[in-house]
Amino acid sequence: MKLFIYLLLVINSILLSSYGNNPIAYYRWIELFFVAIGVMTVINFTEKNKNLNLDIIIQKSVFFNFQVILAVLLAFTILNPEMAYQLESQGRFRLGGSLYSPNLLGIILTLSFLSSLIVLKRNILIFSTFLITSILIYLTDSRTSLLIYAFCVLLLIWKKTIFTKAIILFSFSILFMFLLESIISSVDKSGDLSTINNRLPIYETIIAGIKTHPLTGLGYVEGVRYYLDQNFPQSFWKPPHTHNSYLETLSSLGIIFGSLTLLYIFKILIYSIRTIAASKDNLKNIISIQIIAILLGALTIPTFGNIVNPTFAFLIFFLIEKNRAI
Numbered sequence: 457m458k459l460f461i462y463l464l465l466v467i468n469s470i471l472l473s474s475y476g477n478n479p480i481a482y483y484r485w486i487e488l489f490f491v492a493i494g495v496m497t498v499i500n501f502t503e504k505n506k507n508l509n510l511d512i513i514i515q516k517s518v519f520f521n522f523q524v525i526l527a528v529l530l531a532f533t534i535l536n537p538e539m540a541y542q543l544e545s546q547g548r549f550r551l552g553g554s555l556y557s558p559n560l561l562g563i564i565l566t567l568s569f570l571s572s573l574i575v576l577k578r579n580i581l582i583f584s585t586f587l588i589t590s591i592l593i594y595l596t597d598s599r600t601s602l603l604i605y606a607f608c609v610l611l612l613i614w615k616k617t618i619f620t621k622a623i624i625l626f627s628f629s630i631l632f633m634f635l636l637e638s639i640i641s642s643v644d645k646s647g648d649l650s651t652i653n654n655r656l657p658i659y660e661t662i663i664a665g666i667k668t669h670p671l672t673g674l675g676y677v678e679g680v681r682y683y684l685d686q687n688f689p690q691s692f693w694k695p696p697h698t699h700n701s702y703l704e705t706l707s708s709l710g711i712i713f714g715s716l717t718l719l720y721i722f723k724i725l726i727y728s729i730r731t732i733a734a735s736k737d738n739l740k741n742i743i744s745i746q747i748i749a750i751l752l753g754a755l756t757i758p759t760f761g762n763i764v765n766p767t768f769a770f771l772i773f774f775l776i777e778k779n780r781a782i
Contacts, residue, residue: 511739515574518746522568525561526588541595551595562601563753565589566608570746573617574739600756604749611745617738655699655756661688662698662707673710680707701754725751 502510529551532540541551552558572585593601665674665683674683685694698704702721706714728744728751735741750759 511743512574515571515742518567518571519575521564522571522589525556525564529592550597551592557757558596558598559600559753559757562593562596562598563604563749563757565593565596566601566605566749566753567746569605570608570612570742570749573612573742598756600753604752607752608745608749611732611748612742615732615738615741617741657689658684658695658699659703662703666703666707666711670711673714674707676708680704683707697758699756699758701757701759704758721751 498510502508529540541549550558552561566589569585569589572582576582576585590605593605661684662680665680665687674680680698681696684698688694698707702718705717708714709717724747728747731744732741732748735744753759
């Protein structure tokens with residue numbers, strides 16, 4: 457019920473932040489309303505069907521999502537390589553291209569590998585998934601995703617969730633990535649490090665926007681995008697979003713509702729950390745690690761600013777089982 461109340465607060469805050477000049481926000485309102493209904497439906501269904509293991513179903517859905525994305529990437533790599541592996545304006549070749557956000561793709565791949573530990577029964581299949589996701593995450597050139605992926609693997613090794621052989625495989629994957637990097641760097645000499653630094657002007661711009669409309673925010677999703685388009689100081693590039701879910705939340709919903717949302721997220725984070733520290737249940741540990749991966753990924757992608765984002769949907773369903781404890 458707490459999760460449903462939170463969603464209702466967000467829904468109403470969208471209306472308050474729309475100002476009448478943000479019609480897409482009303483579409484988002486309807487979209488999120490049906491998400492709230494769907495969440496309550498799943499919760500009620502699982503409560504009436506005690507034998508149904510929702511956690512396993514979620515893990516299978518995440519892994520199925522990985523298989524679909526893998527098929528799409530493979531198909532476009534054959535049909536149109538530029539769409540799957542694209543040279544961006546910043547001079548970096550990145551997997552995802554026009555198909556996916558590289559950061560988003562990296563987070564989904566991380567969640568998928570974690571799901572494979574539950575879904576797949578044979579060690580060789582898990583090792584293969586581990587190796588494939590490691591390579592694909594590297595090809596996204598998403599530093600955030602690669603760091604989160606490595607962090608999740610270390611947590612798994614610490615909790616002894618995966619085998620000792622995984623340490624060897626992880627080391628091999630890192631060596632392979634360095635080899636691949638040396639090959640790519642010989643072709644592409646223009647890789648830049650400015651993307652991390654270039655987020656600072658985005659953050660400064662959006663913080664200034666929050667100060668101008670502290671109570672109601674700038675307008676859900678599209679209002680924030682419009683503000684960045686009008687006020688971002690660089691003319692050669694306009695950011696499509698804030699590159700940070702937490703700033704996106706505050707700027708979209710305002711201080712009051714945005715802070716309530718962030719408080720709820722903080723409670724989720726604390727609960728997940730406590731679960732990992734104390735629990736010996738592999739499934740609970742993996743779900744908690746997945747939630748932490750999403751929350752860390754939210755530092756670079758607006759997970760909570762656009763429900764079309766599949767990681768938001770995964771987060772909602774991961775929370776269904778935890779909802780009684782938060």
